[in-house]
Amino acid sequence: MTATTLQAYRAGLLHFHADPAFAEHAHAWHEDGLLIVADGKVVAAGDYAQLVGTLPPDTPAADYRGKVITPGFIDVHVHYPQTDMIASPAPGLLPWLEQYTFPTERAFADPSHAAGVAEFFLDELLRCGTTTAMVYCTVHPQSVDAFFTASEARGLRMIAGKVLMDRNCPDFLRDTAESGARETEELIRRWHRHERSLYAITPRFAPTSTEAQMAVTGELANAYPDTFLQTHVSENEAECGWVKTLYPQARSYLDVYDRYGMLRPRAVFGHCIWLDGEDRARMAATGSAAAVCPTSNLFLGSGLFDFEKADQAGMRMALATDVGAGTSFSMLQTMNEAYKVARLKGSYLPALRMFYLSTLGAARSLHLDDTIGSFAAGREADFIVLDPQATPLLARRTANSDSLEELLFALALLGDDRAVAATYSAGRLVHERRD
Known part of the structure; x- marks a missing residue:
């Protein structure tokens, strides 16, 4: 696969492979993560340090460090x-x-x-x-x-x-x-x-x-x-x-x-x-x-x-x-x-359950979990970039978050459209917040 067909996105990376209400290890969280996309589909998602070496030189990369990427x-x-x-x-x-x-x-x-x-x-x-x-x-x-x-x-x-x-x-x-x-x-x-x-x-x-x-x-x-x-x-x-x-x-x-x-x-x-x-x-x-x-x-x-x-x-x-x-x-x-x-x-x-019900849980409800809703390889690359510092109050609260659950809970309880920094559909940018 050539560099021109690949796209990479660096950020905190969150997605699910099970329902947090029924599985102890239901989510994948990479605090410094890398999402790799080609031809509108997910190629890989994981730790930046482990995946960056797999990219050909000059692969286009978006740096969203400090933000969270989740499935749309x-x-x-x-x-x-x-x-x-x-x-x-x-x-x-x-x-x-x-x-x-x-x-x-x-x-x-x-x-x-x-x-x-x-x-x-x-x-x-x-x-x-x-x-x-x-x-x-x-x-x-x-x-x-x-x-x-x-x-x-x-x-x-x-x-x-x-x-x-x-x-x-x-x-x-x-x-x-x-x-x-x-x-x-x-x-x-x-x-x-x-x-x-x-x-x-x-x-x-x-x-x-x-x-x-x-x-x-x-x-x-x-x-x-x-x-x-x-x-x-x-x-x-x-x-x-x-x-x-x-x-x-x-x-x-x-x-x-x-x-x-x-x-x-x-x-x-x-x-x-x-x-x-x-x-x-x-x-x-x-x-x-x-x-x-x-x-x-x-x-x-x-x-x-x-x-x-x-x-x-x-x-x-x-x-x-x-x-x-x-x-x-x-x-x-x-x-x-x-x-x-x-x-x-x-x-x-819990916040993890609410994010599951809005991503993979929704895809499962639609019997589309083999197509959308997670970052499993081959899924369509529909994803969003969430900004924990989108508003002064959100920034102040998330600066004091001690866990992923607290971070997500703050986004859920204090966030709105302003927290969505970017939206991608099939690997293509379709919305970007303009301050």
């Missing part, structure tokens, strides 16, 4: 059309949907509007260090086209899909079981595994789909097993009661999806607050994952995710911003809220 953050539940309505006041989930969400999403029938929002949304993700996201578009196929066009122009690994809803929504956002399935299939053929794009079959949530639409959605999930599936479940107690009236034959809200064959690997269910033990066991058995959205859940007063019960059941889970009910694109700020939610439920999230 992975946000497993976010709505790009809700960017412009973030921080909208409402007394709860259902009135928030009716007053803000649906009217905002109407504008995405216009491809130029969708393209403009997609550009801003992706810029925000990269500014916050998020290199992969699982994204809800709107009911309009053109909203998906606009999103993937923008993400592919940046060379990003993104997952997205057209929302399906054929009832309990305004006429201007309503499709049909037949049209929704047809448009979804066309979008799968156009975008799934095209460059770095991946498609997610996206029923918004059970109340906005008829049984006919749920049935064809399950058929699509079965017909295209390597696609992703995303939806919402058990977010809000009033919502759970509504689902019970719409699907009285189902044992639980989650069981509605299970009856239509939607629990499977690469299926991600947003929120999962009001699950019971049988629901959690079913999630674990099917390889489905929970998108934990602490900022959104606190904002809407929906409830507190139970990390302890999820762990006891062996559920896959990852952190997510859920913009626009979530109030920040930053996964660091999301960690901040997740920590507090865990404490309120009587459990504890």
Whole structure:
């Protein structure tokens, strides 16, 4: 391999090979580390002193000493059309949907509007260090086209899909079981595994789909097993009661999806607050994952995710911003809220666990850990550079850190987009902080 095909990055280096909650030696930390990349993929990651001698002379090298390089953050539940309505006041989930969400999403029938929002949304993700996201578009196929066009122009690994809803929504956002399935299939053929794009079959949530639409959605999930599936479940107690009236034959809200064959690997269910033990066991058995959205859940007063019960059941889970009910694109700020939610439920999230849930844990939830989420050789080189001195307070606190855990905890509790010095996608610089 020639020097011109290699790139090297020197910094503190952190990544994971297991879940810190269940493995004693789950992470790799190199205080003076070297990340070597070629052709958009990781070649090696380890101690600088051990690896520097393997580099050919004149290999391009970026010196980030004093900073921390980690895999890029992975946000497993976010709505790009809700960017412009973030921080909208409402007394709860259902009135928030009716007053803000649906009217905002109407504008995405216009491809130029969708393209403009997609550009801003992706810029925000990269500014916050998020290199992969699982994204809800709107009911309009053109909203998906606009999103993937923008993400592919940046060379990003993104997952997205057209929302399906054929009832309990305004006429201007309503499709049909037949049209929704047809448009979804066309979008799968156009975008799934095209460059770095991946498609997610996206029923918004059970109340906005008829049984006919749920049935064809399950058929699509079965017909295209390597696609992703995303939806919402058990977010809000009033919502759970509504689902019970719409699907009285189902044992639980989650069981509605299970009856239509939607629990499977690469299926991600947003929120999962009001699950019971049988629901959690079913999630674990099917390889489905929970998108934990602490900022959104606190904002809407929906409830507190139970990390302890999820762990006891062996559920896959990852952190997510859920913009626009979530109030920040930053996964660091999301960690901040997740920590507090865990404490309120009587459990504890160490910083190492929160960083795992935002990197390798998220990749595992998506069944993409052979592609992204760590610095194992051959993984796609999506990574970020975190600056422990990004703000005066952060610099003062991290100067007094006595351990890696304290350093990461300070970044999680005090950090935000300002702590992201640079973002790389497939080995290419796609964001650099300008002071």
